[in-house]
Amino acid sequence: MSKVGVYKSDITPPLGTDFIGYHRPCGIRNIDERIYSTAFVFEHHHDKSVFISIDNIGMLIEDTSVIRKRIAAKLDVPYEKITVVFTHTHSGPATVSSSERVNEYKTVLIENTVVAAVKAHERMQPSEVGWNVTLGDIGVNRREETAEGRVKMGTNKKGVVDKRIGILAIRHQQDQTLSGAIVFCTAHPNVLKSDSDCLSGDYPGETRRILEPALGCPVIIVQGAAGNVNARYRGSRNALKNMAYALSASVLGMIPAILFQGIFKLQTPSTIMPIKLINIPEPEGIKKMARAAEEQWGVGTSKWLAHMLGKFELDERQISIDLEIQSFQVNEGSFSGIPMEPFSEAALEIQDRLHSPLAFFGGYTNGYLGYLPTKEAYPYGGYEVELNPVVYGPVTSLWMPPAEDTSQKVVHKVLELHNHKEVEKCFETNQSVRDVGKK
Template sequence: MAGTSEVFAGFAEIDITPSDFRKCELIGFNRLDSFARGILHPLKAQVLILKASNQTYCLVTVDTLSFSTALTDQLRDSIAEQLHGRRKDIMVCFSHTHAAPDAAANNAAYFMFAKQKIIAAVDLASQTTFPIKAAWGIAENTIGINRRSDADATDPRIGILKISNAATDETQLLLLRVTAHANVLSSDNYLISSDYFGPTRALLEETYHCKVMMTQGASGDVISKYRQENADFLEKHPLEAAKIVHDEAAKKLIFNESIEALNKNAAAIKSAVAAVYDEIEPTAIHKLSMHSGTLTFKADVPTLERAQTIAAEAAFAGIDGSDWLEEVKSLNTKGIQTQTSQREAQFLAVNNGCLCGIADEAMCETAIDIKERAQDDFIFFGGYTNGYEGYLPTAAAYDKGGYEVLWSNLIYYKYYHRVMPFNRDTADHLAKQIVQIWQRILTS
């Protein structure tokens, strides 16, 4: 609890675009060759420091698909050391752009580069604090559409936290939470980019003369409305995507479509924000806190026969599951029937609303479920928080299978440290636990 005179904020941003992009492999698509071939938009890391009495909290947003939870915890520990604080008071949210370097594998040097840059931004933000007021608002999410052919659910909310200088009432920062995959640039793209996040921030900053941060919602099954015409086809056919690199006419046409799509998404978000901007009136901050809880998720290991069926289905999407099959076979041989993971759920609470999330790529139905169970529109749940550990399907999605539920594991199981999605009832249990934690926060 804190009055407005006791709450201060500091902000800084820094460029984390790799200096030698040619050594960086991009992550997010099943490409035959993932090495970057240029830079379309710079990548940013942004830091918001919030101070109340003797407590300091830090929100970091990063333009990348994500770091693993292990790497993200390294980053959080370094930030905590810089601020003389605790890991659980540091929240890192990733945009999930599919046009950024893979921070693992051959790009370990990129993680160290980005980490050093982010620490520098933390230092700068902590030196530039000012007294603040804040308020939440909700705009209409008009860019998110469900990418699964048999579903139409989306999270209709853009969460907006408007932060103003308590001394001058001037808006200093807009923090947006938007639910739509940052893969407007599709698998034929080899240029480093912040995807639609970058153009959106730039447009809003020009409009409102303040800094803009963005976080990603539960967008595991939500893509942006505006994309190049053949994006879905190319994602399912990596050989066709690879051919475009050598076809100058096709490459130019698709590039122009992609740029137009990025700008349309940015314009749509701007219009949505404009519709509610003046109604959001910052007030004194009476609640400011971060909370962290530990959840346990389980994934059952398939039989080898079931695994062979999954691999055969994935092969039609151009996915080679041979290595994954060997891993499943090894687990079966060792008698391992279940793989268990610990997950951190983290909350940043400001007055009557919060950002909260987990490292997994949750689906929008989970965020909607949480909102409805809590009977609270101002609980903004998202994925890609403090790392990335793969898709977390709802029970309905689990039953239908497909890329998000099954086939993606054949590619990324080495990162997830499990070979299957979490069990069918996981999203339901997650929603219940998130709501319970949030209700405790509200009454504390």
């Protein structure tokens, strides 16, 4: 018996709450749209998995862990079978601050998210699910190369973008009406910028405004490997609508061709992989990184600088952290995620190695640390490679960029989580899956 339950819980903060995503001198002054935590509970032969989307740029791993632990206790579902993804809106409320208002809001957000999971569990009904995928142009590669052989934030028309737009739709078995939809796409939700004082789910929220009345059910937008991909349209309300029109048109076009069936596979494997960070440089190198962040992003770096210099003095130049990699798998499709912002190249490699356009990979999953560039991106530097740890390291504890081979190791681990026999064979023979498939 296949069952699915869905519930949407309001997590709109009070006016005055701080923003996160772009610096604004003021807090939230207006509410363009309310924001939500939406929970899906899947059951197959008494095995359950919980999939939750939260309208936020991304909470810390420890705060996300609180949500997962409370849901696990409430529903008697293993912690590792609970997936929490963040839409990554850049016009949402902060959850990390010394502000009493922000901490009070975080408490409400956590409570309402747990409530969403409990109520989704209570509403489980016999259901069928179906996948579909298409291509769309909603994102642009943002790592623009300069004449000096570096990169800056801009538009790289030749750069890689994962253009897939996918959907996992759920319908009631009895009357065949839709009960929920999970949409997968790749483009930073940073359409609205620092000149906006409105709370907004950005284009994922605007897309929901179109899709939910049209489909008659809750819809969530799951972000892919958008670490190097910006929204195609940016900077205005019209741009927000253009993004939403483009994405919703692709989704609505897929609905008629979806083939629904009962759940025959429901797995949520998870693993912890230790990853090394780049060695802390000499003091002059540390200071150079701090100056670059201050000059290019206008941020204070004193806390990061003091911490790094202290590590160097203690001869603790090698730092490693634990990274959770989780794969939510339903029938023939999957979404694998990490608490980082991977580049699109990694997602496309996973799709290629698994021979499946329904194998999605993304970030903002079970917390947030920082960026995960590909090895090929490191020589070009730029914000995602060099500066993000300086800007956010004191908050996320990603003090230095990951070692250059980390992205490839994550890709291999995702492939292992899929238990793909050809992939396992490739690890032994050092062949590509594409080559194996040709034999």
